[in-house]
Amino acid sequence: xxxEAMPVEATPxxxxxxVLPAESRPGVSKPNPILTARGLVRxxxxxxxxxxxxxEIQQGVITALIGPNGAGKTTFFNLATGFDDxxxxxxxxxxQRITGLHNYQIARLGAVRTFQNTRALTRLTVMENMLFAxxxxxxxxxxxxxxxxxxxxxxxxxxxxxxxxDRFALTHMADEFAGTLSGGQRKLLEMARALMAEPTMxxxxxxxxxxxxxxxxxxxxxxxxxxxxxxTVLFIEHDMSAVRxxxxxxxxxxxxxxxxxxxxxxxxQNQLVLDAYLGSTRGGMSDDE
Amino acid sequence: xDWIGITVAALRASVGPVAVAYALAGLGLNLQFxxxxxxxxxxxxxxxxxxxGAAIPLEAGATLMVGVLCGVxxxxxxxxxxxxxxxxxxxxxxxxxxxxxxxxxxxxxxxxWAEPVTGGVFGIQQFARDFFDLxxxxxxxxxxxxxxxxxxxxxxxxxxxxxxxxxxxxxxxxVHSPWGxxxxxxxxxxxxxxxxxxNVFFVRLQSFxxxxxxxxxxxxLLAFANNVNPDFYSLILTFWVYTxxxxxxxxxxxxxxxxxxxxWFLFQWFDGFMQSSIAEGWYGNLLxxxxxxxxxxxxxxxxLVLLVVLRPQGFFGDKDExxxxxx
Ligand SMILES: Nc1ncnc2c1ncn2[C@@H]1O[C@H](COP(=O)(O)OP(=O)(O)O)[C@@H](O)[C@H]1O
Ligand SMILES: [Mg+2]
Numbered sequence: 234x235x236x237e238a239m240p241v242e243a244t245p246x247x248x249x250x251x252v253l254p255a256e257s258r259p260g261v262s263k264p265n266p267i268l269t270a271r272g273l274v275r276x277x278x279x280x281x282x283x284x285x286x287x288x289e290i291q292q293g294v295i296t297a298l299i300g301p302n303g304a305g306k307t308t309f310f311n312l313a314t315g316f317d318d319x320x321x322x323x324x325x326x327x328x329q330r331i332t333g334l335h336n337y338q339i340a341r342l343g344a345v346r347t348f349q350n351t352r353a354l355t356r357l358t359v360m361e362n363m364l365f366a367x368x369x370x371x372x373x374x375x376x377x378x379x380x381x382x383x384x385x386x387x388x389x390x391x392x393x394x395x396x397x398x399d400r401f402a403l404t405h406m407a408d409e410f411a412g413t414l415s416g417g418q419r420k421l422l423e424m425a426r427a428l429m430a431e432p433t434m435x436x437x438x439x440x441x442x443x444x445x446x447x448x449x450x451x452x453x454x455x456x457x458x459x460x461x462x463x464x465t466v467l468f469i470e471h472d473m474s475a476v477r478x479x480x481x482x483x484x485x486x487x488x489x490x491x492x493x494x495x496x497x498x499x500x501x502q503n504q505l506v507l508d509a510y511l512g513s514t515r516g517g518m519s520d521d522e
Numbered sequence: 523x524d525w526i527g528i529t530v531a532a533l534r535a536s537v538g539p540v541a542v543a544y545a546l547a548g549l550g551l552n553l554q555f556x557x558x559x560x561x562x563x564x565x566x567x568x569x570x571x572x573x574x575g576a577a578i579p580l581e582a583g584a585t586l587m588v589g590v591l592c593g594v595x596x597x598x599x600x601x602x603x604x605x606x607x608x609x610x611x612x613x614x615x616x617x618x619x620x621x622x623x624x625x626x627x628x629x630x631x632x633x634x635w636a637e638p639v640t641g642g643v644f645g646i647q648q649f650a651r652d653f654f655d656l657x658x659x660x661x662x663x664x665x666x667x668x669x670x671x672x673x674x675x676x677x678x679x680x681x682x683x684x685x686x687x688x689x690x691x692x693x694x695x696x697v698h699s700p701w702g703x704x705x706x707x708x709x710x711x712x713x714x715x716x717x718x719x720x721n722v723f724f725v726r727l728q729s730f731x732x733x734x735x736x737x738x739x740x741x742x743l744l745a746f747a748n749n750v751n752p753d754f755y756s757l758i759l760t761f762w763v764y765t766x767x768x769x770x771x772x773x774x775x776x777x778x779x780x781x782x783x784x785x786w787f788l789f790q791w792f793d794g795f796m797q798s799s800i801a802e803g804w805y806g807n808l809l810x811x812x813x814x815x816x817x818x819x820x821x822x823x824x825x826l827v828l829l830v831v832l833r834p835q836g837f838f839g840d841k842d843e844x845x846x847x848x849x
Contacts, residue, residue, distance in 0.1 A: 314717065335716075335721075336716045336717065337716045337719050337721050337722070340716065340718055340719035345719075346717050348717070354707050357710060361706075361707075362707075364703060365703050365704055365718070368718075370700040371700070373700040375701050378695060378696055378701050378702075379692075383699065387700065
């Protein structure tokens, strides 16, 4: 499916039935929050990389997290998914306090993140990358390894993995080592693999970074498809045009704080946001980390 | 020079009881290092725990079954302790922790105050009677010409190679299961594994302890073959098992078995060659017969270096996989 043939035109608000918040101010409460942060601080010495009073991520919609380089976006992801230690405050996922839980426990609750730098498990095949991500592997428990049952159960998982690989145009690579994939294919595999875990929410750290425009469009389509399938998406992105195409809601972070929230139209015209981008030391609205 | 004699002696060593023990220890180390990516430089601890764990109760009069189980249990306890302490560290610290622990363990068992239990520097002898009483082979030497074994060695080899067959099958099923897939995935990238809900510490601890069980069986077998002597279980043993593993191919189920056989063939062959060539005066006054020992180690070291440089996948490995960018 050549991405150029299917330009993403959907205005997200038409595609979603979710009711967005009436107000657009930082920290505004939302109808159906899935992820909540209160007084969340991560300090490195005297420097606060994240300092969020109040933030709610709404269930069932696509939220973009924008902000200049070093704004604390990745650090916020790390705090929310247990990959970094919170200095103050807490996060809740579906009404459960997750601050203090291990990262793998948070993932098991249904919040699965990806990383800014693509991470393929290179010496596993593409299919193994997929199967390993599943949470339903009967034979993943040591005491069941020598039973016969897991082989039967694994067939179902393989079926699911094949469907996903098909969706991400990776079927022909299923039996190759993931290390042989191109950079773009690795990005796709990473998304497909996250979906294999059947998350209720995915947190994608710069899914569009370093991919060519055609693949970028494809990835945006996949993000829209995720929402259609009922998965909540929070993704980090700089490029406002990409954000505009898919996001229902935009949150802008600068120097660790939420400085603006709203639809992409509102945030795109917010003077604080424009200043933050212009004032950021590295300038511009792009990021090459 | 008796080339045939040297080669036959090398062949004999390559399938003998010590090679068998190396293969068993290598199976465990391969799970830890090859599949789980754990830098365990203290594998000798599991081997020694197996040897002492079995020898101490056997010497005190326990039955053979109890002795062997105690050896395995000792390795499990020691690896649980070391694993809980060290597997939370970054993996490069794990390497240092295991080296240190290996040396501490040896110093403790050979210390004066442990002597009443471990025999101190003298070790433990004459505890394997029950094992050899089970030997169905009547006294004598068996084989063809120089390629022959006495009834004791043969009994050790029968038991040992049976253990290897069982061990290889068990390992094959283990690493080809979903559990094994998760173990390998964690080796590739532990953060990805965590992001997908895997309890990295727990799975590593499992592989570490299972690897130690294989080490324990190697230790029990070595104890039956050679008695128990603390200085046999020095750090270098771990490195020889690594060398064998590298020869056979890391991350392949049969790698450690092939590696142990080839390693002991080369080791014995170099030994015979150096002994004979020195005795025949090839090097004039440069080398004495006492130099043969150090020289075979140098030759093995050279092989290790050449392997790492030229064939990181081992003699029999698949080069593509070894060269895949691990990042
Ligand atoms: N481990 C760390 N130690 C010290 N400073 C850090 C660490 N991680 C992140 N930071 C700092 O926190 C700030 C936010 O970083 P990050 O969250 O990666 O930004 P973003 O993803 O928005 O580009 C940066 O100034 C960065 O230098
Ligand atoms: Mg970042």
